[in-house]
Amino acid sequence: MSVDIDITGLRRERITVVPSPLAELGMALHALAEPGHHPGLQGWATTVIAGLDSHLADRMCEADFLWRTTFSDLFLPCAGIPGRDALPGATLGxxxxxxxxxSDEQFVDAALEFTCAPPYSAPGPAALTDAGTRRRALELAAARGPQQLRFTERLLADPPRIRAWLRQFLQDCDEAFFADTWSRVRHQLAADARHKTDLLRRRGLAEALASVSSAVMVDEAAGRITVDKLDKNHTATIDGGLLLVPTSLGWPHLMVLHRYGWQPVLHYPVSSPELAAPPSVEQLTLRMTALSHPVRMRMCRSLARSAFTTGELAQVHGMTAPEISRHLSALKKAGLLTTRRRGRYVLHQLDVTVVARLGSDFLEGILR
Incomplete structure (x- = not known):
């Protein structure tokens, strides 16, 4: 499960690392709508929400589907500019x-991405021009409640009006809280962009992307970037350039814009509260599966307290040594055990630090 970016023939100078104030505003709105996704930002979110006037808070709820799920590609509009090589602006304006x-079609399809499921990584009919797609968009919007339906009806009936509404709303958010936030984070983002650009120039794409996240892998021989995500396999093709956009507010999200006809963008967090590299989605799945078995859960209770041999575990749990060995093998394969030899005995113990990390690892794995 991954998102792949085909970089065959991509020249180094067409890879750009640059901050985006609009993308960061999108992440700010997402963090305000879903503070549970961002435990490190809850203090900031509480302060911002407490300072909002009621009118802006109501407007923030009116179209929060644009940023609540993750955030809409509308927050990275440079990727949709024809030529597929435009860069983010230096200012929000x-x-x-x-x-x-x-175009209105681009705007509407991007706005309906998460709620009405129009085609994303392949060409397809647009909701503005195709009656069937439009009807399905309204049906899916209705299933999400009257507020979503009203907004979708207005969007499909009068895109310019909604576009003007959104622009004014984002400007009001900037005045209310984001300008201050941006003034504090933009220097960190600029410094990270310079660091990644320097790595790219001196050490190559693989090392630059390794510094982005251990979930991003490069096979330059095959001309492919692979981003490990809990998602269907998707492949994006680069006709223009590749954008890397850092975010200070984005952890645990590692997002890939791979919309058909748009420039691919890797939107990555510049820091996270983790002390070690996150496991792959496959490794996370192995760990969750291993721990879900009731027998292995009981074994973990023992192994968390002390080191045991296979024979000792068999005696404690009333099972045969081969049965215990099979369960130990599953736990070891998932990377949950440490082992050491004492004479002719092998002692097994639960790696408590790995298990303790599963909460944040699981969060990152499903939100990446």
Whole structure:
């Protein structure tokens, strides 16, 4: 399960690392809508929400589907500009001008991405021009409640009006709280962009992307970047450039914009509370599966307290040595055990630090 980016023939100078104030505003709105996704930002979110006037707070709920699930590609409009090589603007105003350059079809399809499931990584009929797609969009919106339906009806009936509404809303968010947030994080993002650019120039793409996340892998011989995600397999093709956009508010999300016809973008967090590299989705699945078995859960209770031999575990749990060995093998394969030899005996013990990390690892795995 992954998102792949085909980089065959991509020249180094077409890879750009650059911050985006609009993308960071999108992450800010997401963190405010889903503070549970971002435990490290709960203090910031509480302060911002407490300071919002009621009118802006109501407007924030009106179209929160654009940023609650993750966030809409509308927050990276440079990727949709024809030519597929545009860059984010230096200011929020410049980025909103780029958003204005998207066609109505691009705007509507991006706005309906998470709630009405139009085609994403392949060409397909647009909701504005195809009656069947439009009807399905309204049906799916209705299933999500009257507020979603009203907004979708307005969006499909009068895209320019909704576009103007969204631009004014984002400007009001900037005035209310984001300008201050951006002034504090933009230097960190700029420094990270310079660091990644320097790595790219001096040490190559593989090392630069390894510094982004251990979930991003490069096979330059095959011309492919692979991002480990709990998702269906998707492949994006680069006709223009590749954008890497850092975010200070984004952990645990590692997002890949791979919309058909748009420039691919890797939107990555510059820091996380982790002390070690996260496991792959496959490794996380192995760990969750291993721990879900009731016998292995009981064994873990013993192994968390002390080291045991296979024979000792068999005696404690009233099972045969081969049965215990099979369960130990599953736990070891999942990377949950440490083993050491004492004379002719092999002692097994639960790696408590790995198990303790599963909460944040699971969160990152499903939200990556």
């Amino acid at each position: 410049e980025e909103l001008d780029l958003q204005d350059k998207l």
